[in-house]
Amino acid sequence: MANPVAFSVIGSAWRAEFFLRIAQAVPDQLAVAGVLARRESEAERLRETWGVRAVTTLEELLALDAEFVAPAVSWPAMPGVVRDLVAAGAKVLAETPPAPDLDGLRALWNDVGHTDLVHVAEQYTRMPGHAARLAVVRAGTIGTPTSVELSSTHLYHAVSLVRHLLDVGRGDVVVNARTFTAPLLDPMDRAGWRADPQEEPRGTTLAMLDFGDGRHGLYDFVDNQWHNPLRGRRIVVRGSRGEVVDDAVTRWTDDGPVSSPLAYRRTGVDMNLEGNDVVHVSFDGRVVWRNPFVGSRLSEDDLGVAAILADAGAWARDEAPGPYPLADACQDHAVGLAIEESARTGADVRVAGEPWA
Numbered sequence: 389m390a391n392p393v394a395f396s397v398i399g400s401a402w403r404a405e406f407f408l409r410i411a412q413a414v415p416d417q418l419a420v421a422g423v424l425a426r427r428e429s430e431a432e433r434l435r436e437t438w439g440v441r442a443v444t445t446l447e448e449l450l451a452l453d454a455e456f457v458a459p460a461v462s463w464p465a466m467p468g469v470v471r472d473l474v475a476a477g478a479k480v481l482a483e484t485p486p487a488p489d490l491d492g493l494r495a496l497w498n499d500v501g502h503t504d505l506v507h508v509a510e511q512y513t514r515m516p517g518h519a520a521r522l523a524v525v526r527a528g529t530i531g532t533p534t535s536v537e538l539s540s541t542h543l544y545h546a547v548s549l550v551r552h553l554l555d556v557g558r559g560d561v562v563v564n565a566r567t568f569t570a571p572l573l574d575p576m577d578r579a580g581w582r583a584d585p586q587e588e589p590r591g592t593t594l595a596m597l598d599f600g601d602g603r604h605g606l607y608d609f610v611d612n613q614w615h616n617p618l619r620g621r622r623i624v625v626r627g628s629r630g631e632v633v634d635d636a637v638t639r640w641t642d643d644g645p646v647s648s649p650l651a652y653r654r655t656g657v658d659m660n661l662e663g664n665d666v667v668h669v670s671f672d673g674r675v676v677w678r679n680p681f682v683g684s685r686l687s688e689d690d691l692g693v694a695a696i697l698a699d700a701g702a703w704a705r706d707e708a709p710g711p712y713p714l715a716d717a718c719q720d721h722a723v724g725l726a727i728e729e730s731a732r733t734g735a736d737v738r739v740a741g742e743p744w745a
Contacts, residue, residue, distance in 0.1 A: 392416060392417050393417065393418050393419065393702075393705075394419045394420075394421045394453060394454050394455050395418070395421060395454050395456050395458055395697065395700070396420070396421045396424070396456075397420060397422075398457060398459040398461055399423075399459060399460035399483075400423065400431075400434055401460070403483055406460075406690075407458055407460065408420055408438045408440060410694045410697065412438065413681075413684045413690070414686075417698055418694065418697055418701075420440045421453055422443055422452040423440050423442045423443070423449075424442075424443055424445070424448075425442055425443075425444060427444070428444055446476075450478060455701055455704035455705065456478065456480065456481050457479070457481070458480075458481045458482075458483070458697070459473065463485065463487070464488055466483065466485075466487060466488075467492055467495065469482075470482055470486060470506055471499055474506065479703070481507050481509050482507070483508075483509055484510055484545070485544050485720070486717050486718065486721070487718075489725065490725055493718045493721060493742075494742070494743060497715070497743050498743065501744060506714040507710040507711050508716070509693065509697075510712045510717055510720065511689070511692035511695070512541065512548055513548060514699075515689060515692040516652070516669055516679070517688070518623075518692075519677045519692075520676045521625060521632050522553060523671075523676040524632060524676060525553055525625055525627070525632065526555075529639050529671075530626070530627030530628070530629055530630035530637070531627040531629030531630065532629075533625055533627045534604075534626055534627060534628060535554075535604050535605065535624075535625075536554055536606070536625050537608070537622075538550055538607060538608065539613070539621060539622050539623075540621040541609070541614065541621075542609050542614075543725075543728070544717070544721045544723075544724040545720075546724075547597075547607075547721075547724050547727075548716070549623075550607070551720070553625050554599060554605065556599045558716065558742075558744060559745065560599075560739065560740040561738070561739050562598040562736055562737070563595055563598075563723065563736065564596045564598075564730055565593060565594065565596070565607070565726075565728075565731040565737075566594055566731055567591045567593045568592050568594070569590070571589060572610070572611075572618070572619075573585055573618060574590060574611075574612055575616070575617065576617060578615060590612065593609050593727065593731050594607065595607040595727045595730065597727075622634055635649055635652075636650075648671060650671055650676070652668075652669050653666070654666050664685050665683065666679055666688065666691070667679055667682055680694075680695065681694050715744035715745075718744045719739075722739050723739050
């Protein structure tokens with residue numbers, strides 16, 4: 389970009405620091421105008437740790453030269469913060485989810501849904517592998533997509549991927565879920581490696597998502613699956629003319645069934661001295677995803693976050709549509725809540741007729 393996107397952050401915890409770290413990694417494209425921390429001690433820590441301007445009131449934050457504001461606050465606090473920002477006329481990129489429960493989602497949508505000032509930082513469709521799969525599916529490579537099996541991430545993030553791969557929009561869905569508990573060694577969490585891990589009870593939630601017309605998703609998530617190195621991730625996207633299984637694409641052609649890989653160009657491997665980056669993902673000789681932040685050395689999850697921040701900047705400048713509409717984020721979380729309710733009650737739960745749909 390000719391000049392980096394300037395955005396402000398509300399919050400000082402783990403997720404807020406994601407935004408700060410990513411902006412620090414790509415200063416030619418992203419810049420932090422300021423951070424709002426509720427306590428002066430937290431503001432001072434942010435100044436010392438990240439070298440950012442930190443303030444303690446919303447009025448001070450809104451006076452800064454930011455193109456949008458990214459609140460990264462607790463689930464209960466998020467709706468009120470979003471309302472305050474919209475009332476001030478600010479463009480908002482809210483953290484996920486935008487409200488803690490179904491009533492909160494409906495009330496927030498009623499108050500701000502009509503403004504088009506609120507988008508949500510749902511980054512999973514922008515991660516390299518998922519973005520490449522989405523490009524291949526949307527190109528019609530496997531025909532009409534009919535099902536997605538996903539064991540990777542939880543609830544609203546997983547629902548986002550399933551909905552976008554199936555292209556089902558925000559229509560009705562019936563959820564049937566169950567949770568099973570079994571022992572599992574869990575040697576790592578968000579804080580890092582555990583000193584003496586032991587087998588402990590861990591839950592696995594399985595859910596069938598029925599979108600109608602034969603389109604369905606299978607959700608499979610193990611507690612702490614994000615961090616546990618003993619539990620991998622997998623995805624299957626099936627269509628009328630083939631399927632994608634992780635990074636392998638099989639489809640029908642004039643020469644019969646053909647399989648091709650999604651190929652990642654990664655630098656910094658063996659004698660390559662370009663540094664550690666995933667540069668692009670290609671399919672059949674065509675690049676289907678390209679890293680806009682080569683040289684940043686960001687992880688794949690961070691690349692997804694960086695992409696949605698950059699896309700929010702283009703939206704704030706009226707150069708592109710918004711990156712992830714509030715309506716989509718509300719639908720993702722509503723279906724995620726239905727998964728939890730169905731697993732708890734053992735009954736089907738229907739998500740239908742919501743105001744954002």
